[in-house]
Amino acid sequence: MKDGLGSVQSIAVFGGTSDIGLAIVERLARAGRLQRLVLVGRDAQALAVEQKRFSVVPEVEVVGGFDAARPDTHDDTVDAVFAGGDVDVAIFAFGLLGDQATAEADPEHALEIGAVNYAGVVSVGVRLADRIKQQGHGTIVVLSSVAAERARRSNFVYGSAKAGADAFALGLAEQVRPYGGHVLVVRPGFVRTRMTQGVKEAPFATEAAVVAEEVERGLRHGAAVVWAPGFLRYVMAVLRHLPRAVFCRLPQ
Amino acid sequence: MAAETRRLLSGWGRTAPTAAKVVEPIDDHEVEWRVGGGADRRGVIARGLGRSYNDAAQNAGGLVLDLTRLRTIEHFDADTGVVDASSSISVEDLLQLFLPRGWFPPVTPGTRFVTLGGSVAADVHGKNHHHDGSFMDHVRSLRMTTPADGTTKVEAGDDLFWATAGGMGLTGVVNQVKLQLRRVETAWMRVDTERATDLDDVLGRMEEGDAKYEYSVAWIDCLARGPRLGRAVLTRGQHATAAELPPLERNEPFTLPPTIELAAPPWVPAGLLNKATVRTFNELWFRRAPKHERERIVAYPSFFYPLDGVEGWNRLYGKRGFVQYQAVVPLAATGTLRSMIERLGREGTASFLSVLKRFGPGNRGMLSFPTEGWTLALDIPVSGHDLRPMLDQLDRMVVDAGGRVYVAKDSRVDPGLLRAMYPRLDEWKAVQATADPDGVMQSDLGRRLGLVRR
Numbered sequence: 001m002k003d004g005l006g007s008v009q010s011i012a013v014f015g016g017t018s019d020i021g022l023a024i025v026e027r028l029a030r031a032g033r034l035q036r037l038v039l040v041g042r043d044a045q046a047l048a049v050e051q052k053r054f055s056v057v058p059e060v061e062v063v064g065g066f067d068a069a070r071p072d073t074h075d076d077t078v079d080a081v082f083a084g085g086d087v088d089v090a091i092f093a094f095g096l097l098g099d100q101a102t103a104e105a106d107p108e109h110a111l112e113i114g115a116v117n118y119a120g121v122v123s124v125g126v127r128l129a130d131r132i133k134q135q136g137h138g139t140i141v142v143l144s145s146v147a148a149e150r151a152r153r154s155n156f157v158y159g160s161a162k163a164g165a166d167a168f169a170l171g172l173a174e175q176v177r178p179y180g181g182h183v184l185v186v187r188p189g190f191v192r193t194r195m196t197q198g199v200k201e202a203p204f205a206t207e208a209a210v211v212a213e214e215v216e217r218g219l220r221h222g223a224a225v226v227w228a229p230g231f232l233r234y235v236m237a238v239l240r241h242l243p244r245a246v247f248c249r250l251p252q
Numbered sequence: 253m254a255a256e257t258r259r260l261l262s263g264w265g266r267t268a269p270t271a272a273k274v275v276e277p278i279d280d281h282e283v284e285w286r287v288g289g290g291a292d293r294r295g296v297i298a299r300g301l302g303r304s305y306n307d308a309a310q311n312a313g314g315l316v317l318d319l320t321r322l323r324t325i326e327h328f329d330a331d332t333g334v335v336d337a338s339s340s341i342s343v344e345d346l347l348q349l350f351l352p353r354g355w356f357p358p359v360t361p362g363t364r365f366v367t368l369g370g371s372v373a374a375d376v377h378g379k380n381h382h383h384d385g386s387f388m389d390h391v392r393s394l395r396m397t398t399p400a401d402g403t404t405k406v407e408a409g410d411d412l413f414w415a416t417a418g419g420m421g422l423t424g425v426v427n428q429v430k431l432q433l434r435r436v437e438t439a440w441m442r443v444d445t446e447r448a449t450d451l452d453d454v455l456g457r458m459e460e461g462d463a464k465y466e467y468s469v470a471w472i473d474c475l476a477r478g479p480r481l482g483r484a485v486l487t488r489g490q491h492a493t494a495a496e497l498p499p500l501e502r503n504e505p506f507t508l509p510p511t512i513e514l515a516a517p518p519w520v521p522a523g524l525l526n527k528a529t530v531r532t533f534n535e536l537w538f539r540r541a542p543k544h545e546r547e548r549i550v551a552y553p554s555f556f557y558p559l560d561g562v563e564g565w566n567r568l569y570g571k572r573g574f575v576q577y578q579a580v581v582p583l584a585a586t587g588t589l590r591s592m593i594e595r596l597g598r599e600g601t602a603s604f605l606s607v608l609k610r611f612g613p614g615n616r617g618m619l620s621f622p623t624e625g626w627t628l629a630l631d632i633p634v635s636g637h638d639l640r641p642m643l644d645q646l647d648r649m650v651v652d653a654g655g656r657v658y659v660a661k662d663s664r665v666d667p668g669l670l671r672a673m674y675p676r677l678d679e680w681k682a683v684q685a686t687a688d689p690d691g692v693m694q695s696d697l698g699r700r701l702g703l704v705r706r
Contacts, residue, residue: 001700004267004306004575004663005640009700031640032666086312086699136294136313137270137696180260180271180312220638 001088002137006220007031008088012038012081014066014124016047019193020143021093023208025054027216028089035059038081040066041094059084068094068120069112078127089219090128091141092121096158097195103157110157117161118168125172132181139182141215142169146189146227149236150247173224184218186211187236188228204232253285254278261316265305266573267634267663270312270696274299276321280403283425286317287397287692295694295704298425300340300367304374305576306663307696308420314694317425319369325349326428333433334392339369339426346433352506355433356491356552358390364557368429374660375418375620379467379556382612386622388417389615390432398424399692415683417617420659422693422703423684436491438505441467441555443489445545447538451482451590455626458486458610466490467555470608473534474596474630475527482593484608485541492549501549508551526635530603575663577603577643578629580611580622581655588653589626592646596630599642603630618680621658629661640664659701667702 002008008028013021016039025037036059039047044064051060061084066077081087096116103110121142132138148166151159166185173183188211190202211228218226227233239247254276262269277283286296294314301320302309309316319340327336333355335346344364346357361376370376372394377386384390394406394413406413416423444465448454454470462468465488472484494505501507581588596603607629614623632639647669650657656673657665671677681703684693691705698704 001270001307001312001696002268003700004265004573005634005638005643006268007640007664032644134294134313136272136311178258178260178271180269221636 001086002139003033007033008139008219009033010036010038010085010087011089011091012040012087013091013093014040014077015068015092015094016041016062017043017050018093018095018143019195019208020188020191020211021091022050022053023212024091024093024141024215027209027212028219029054029057036084037061038063038084038087040077040081042067068096068124069115071119071123074123074127078124078131082131086135087131087138089139089141091143092124093143094120095143095195097199098158100155100157113157114161114164117158118164121165122168125168129172129176129181132176133179137180138176139184139219140169140172140176141184141186141219142166144169144185144187146187146232146236148187150239150242153248170224182222184215184223185225186215186218186228187225187232189232191228204229204235253282256315259316261299261302261310262573263304263306263308263310263663264302265575265663267575268307268310268696270307270310272311272314272316274316274318276318279322280397280427283317283319283322283427284397284403286315287399287425288402289692295692296425297693297695297698298339298369298421300370301342301365303363303366304370305661307700308373308660309370310696311694312696312699319425320367322427333435334430335433336428336430337368339372339429340367341429342367343371350433351436351439351552354436354506356436358384358432358434359387360556362557362559364553368431369421369426372416372426372429373419373421375615375617375622376660377611377622379469379609381622382462382468382610383466384434385612385615386617386620388414388617388620390434392430392432394426394430395428396424396426398687400687400689403427411683412687414616414620415618415680415687417615418619418621418659419680419684420619420697420703421695422698423687424693437494438492438497438501439508439552440492440497440501440505440549441489441552442492442496443487443545443548443550443555445488445542445548446486447541447543448482448484448486450480451484451586451593454482454484454486454608455586455589458608461488462610464488468609471537472593472606472608472628473538474593474603474606475531475534477594477597481597482590483538485538487555489550489555491552496547497549508553526633574631574633575639575643576629576631576658576661577646578621578627578658578661579646579650579655580625580627580658581650581653582623582625583610585625585653585655588649588655589628592628592649595642595645595649599637599639603632606630618676618683619659619674621656621660623656625655627658629658659697665701667700670701 038061040063047062063080098113144166145162147159148162190205214226214228256273256275259274260269296315297311298317299309360378371387375388397403468488470484470486476483611622
């Protein structure tokens with residue numbers, strides 16, 4: 001259970017090898033109350049490598065065989081995650097940055113970006129909302145992106161999928177609220193991680209630890225949306241309202 | 253069979269709300285049915301007036317029995333003052349019904365809006381602990397519904413009785429409480445007030461003088477530092493006898509003048525109670541108190557329940573709510589007490605109401621909180637400031653000194669420390685498992701602290 005000051009006892013990370021997801025776990029574990037961690041992902045072996053980082057947590061489980069783009073894997077995954085008890089926080093950390101140029105030429109690749117970043121969130125999200133309803137409490141952390149607020153020329157396939165997931169998560173928050181549930185939407189800027197290695201950095205690039213910091217505070221305060229770094233909230237408030245003609249002329 | 257409605261529940265501290273199906277059983281048979289198998293795997297817990305600060309009377313995803321409809325006095329013996337009442341009868345009810353006949357609750361916490369069931373579940377204590385012990389010391393027997401045995405009578409002395417004392421409702425539902433009330437001649441208190449200049453001063457005064465008083469408590473200024481660290485206002489008193497009242501009141505010793513009921517506004521800014529406002533309040537409170545005043549006659553509510561005069565006072569802490577922290581350390585551990593107050597003073601937050609009291613010896617309750625020593629109780633608003641590191645440090649100081657925190661008020665202690673704080677925890681778990689072999693009794697607190705099986 002989450003305690004009176006927001007410390008949690010059980011976490012499940014969907015996309016259990018994600019640098020940001022794991023940074024959030026590390027940050028939340030600092031409160032010293034984490035009892036159970038479930039790392040969920042495609043490759044059980046890759047998850048087992050990450051598992052070693054959390055030797056201080058009494059129970060760490062690995063659930064392999066989860067593919068965000070394949071909804072037929074989602075029922076078994078969610079069952080396995082909840083078999084060990086309640087989940088206080090579920091982190092949706094899976095994502096596919098993809099390659100914009102490839103996506104522009106290859107509809108399959110463009111659809112795959114949509115399948116992971118949008119359809120995957122919807123499919124797991126609906127299932128988790130039902131679990132929250134059953135257990136009467138629980139938080140979902142959805143890793144969105146500032147690209148969800150305003151996609152650029154250079155990343156609009158990814159951005160459009162994130163925009164869908166972001167809108168879905170905001171609605172899901174309303175759905176689960178009467179059941180004691182909470183959804184936190186996280187909108188990071190460019191984060192230096194394994195996923196973005198070799199990708200040209202956008203302005204205000206940041207680190208996974210900074211995202212984790214914002215998530216931790218957001219959870220404690222019951223926030224609906226957090227940005228990382230925090231000041232992007234104000235940057236995006238401006239960018240969101242820039243006329244299209246002006247926005248298009250900004251360096252993309 | 254009463255209908256189930258889904259509701260978000262939280263404790264008086266208004267932190268960590270969860271959703272449960274709330275049902276108001278129509279009679280004891282329904283309670284028996286709900287506890288005996290009418291609950292799903294998310295289990296069941298009883299809830300009274302919701303004054304527990306934490307998640308004790310919440311059961312996320314499960315069933316919460318609101319017993320407030322079942323409110324009867326089964327029996328009252330006017331000669332002995334023994335009352336047999338439903339568990340949802342409150343201390344306020346007892347005062348309304350029996351004070352005019354010269355009987356007072358034997359133990360009362362700082363609010364009268366607590367039920368007898370809740371008083372059992374937390375084995376509550378009051379300002380008279382050094383003199384009269386805690387609530388369960390005055391309970392003759394209980395009628396309880398447990399998942400294993402249905403509705404049964406539990407006598408003082410039974411293992412189940414002492415597991416239910418402070419057992420946070422997890423041994424079963426308490427239906428009825430047979431309680432010994434205390435004889436009084438009036439509804440008034442005879443009170444002595446004195447200011448203590450520092451911690452040693454207040455501890456010394458309590459050690460020396462508490463035995464002369466039935467009730468004793470000190471309000472302590474946790475923001476005072478240096479030579480004034482631990483300065484306090486010590487208030488001690490007795491029930492006034494009829495002879496001690498002024499002539500006018502003597503004729504009707506149980507009639508009190510009407511009081512003005514205040515209510516907190518429905519919304520207050522989050523930072524209303526901050527270090528600056530609390531520091532100012534503390535200064536005024538300390539200076540307002542007489543240096544030494546003897547035998548002032550005051551009405552019992554202002555002595556016992558100063559906060560009950562402000563309805564919904566918990567809202568003054570803003571929408572993030574507040575946490576209570578109460579711990580007890582052995583009498584010899586005055587150094588720990590000092591370190592704790594120093595640590596609090598250094599923190600960028602303020603405890604609005606800090607109370608210090610000297611407990612007498614504890615009872616046989618396996619999870620009862622009071623043990624002989626000094627107990628410090630704090631209300632701390634939850635703000636942007638992260639309180640967790642400081643409270644974890646306080647926990648460690650308390651455990652190192654051989655003390656414990658009060659489970660009924662706590663909403664964040666490390667479950668791993670519970671065994672050190674409550675050495676009889678395993679004994680309690682064994683009795684609990686006998687009364688509830690299938691883990692029907694469940695609460696958020698039980699899950700959080702690992703008191704129930706998941």
